[in-house]
Amino acid sequence: MLFYIILFVVTAVDQISKVWIRSMLKVGESMPFYKDIISFTYYQNTGAAGSSLQGWARYLGIFAVVIVAVILYFRKSGRLQGYLLQSGAALFAGGAIGNGIERLLFGKVTDFIVFRSGDGIMNVADLAINLGVVCFALDMFFSLRRKGFRREKILS
Numbered sequence: 001m002l003f004y005i006i007l008f009v010v011t012a013v014d015q016i017s018k019v020w021i022r023s024m025l026k027v028g029e030s031m032p033f034y035k036d037i038i039s040f041t042y043y044q045n046t047g048a049a050g051s052s053l054q055g056w057a058r059y060l061g062i063f064a065v066v067i068v069a070v071i072l073y074f075r076k077s078g079r080l081q082g083y084l085l086q087s088g089a090a091l092f093a094g095g096a097i098g099n100g101i102e103r104l105l106f107g108k109v110t111d112f113i114v115f116r117s118g119d120g121i122m123n124v125a126d127l128a129i130n131l132g133v134v135c136f137a138l139d140m141f142f143s144l145r146r147k148g149f150r151r152e153k154i155l156s
Contacts, residue, residue, distance in 0.1 A: 010091060061101075065104075075089060
């Protein structure tokens with residue numbers, strides 16, 4: 001159940017935030033959000049992360065559908081065990097759905113979150129995808145650590 005709650009919340013918050021930004025700003029327009037750390041700048045991306053693959057939005061939208069289908073298949077088949085792995089998969093799938101909706105409907109994605117570091121412009125879906133990858137990595141780390149601990153115990 002947690003999987004579907006996270007999936008729904010990520011998708012809903014992403015879509016609502018994008019509608020809000022499109023209603024508040026014109027493309028290229030900016031507004032400060034939190035001190036000098038985060039600002040909002042409305043940008044339309046027809047490609048992927050880092051503005052790569054410009055003009056490929058529809059294909060990336062189809063790819064998002066495939067990715068979500070694979071995640072749902074792995075979940076249903078029981079291959080996603082544990083809260084960390086399930087949460088990571090839900091975050092990743094929710095982000096893929098959020099960006100996939102825009103790519104398939106509009107041929108572009110609304111990006112607007114700019115961190116002070118200036119390393120790119122993101123949206124809620126992008127943040128969820130990144131957090132999902134972090135959850136996958138942490139799950140892998142803890143899993144390897146548990147296996148290593150068991151192996152050390154057996155050898156000693």
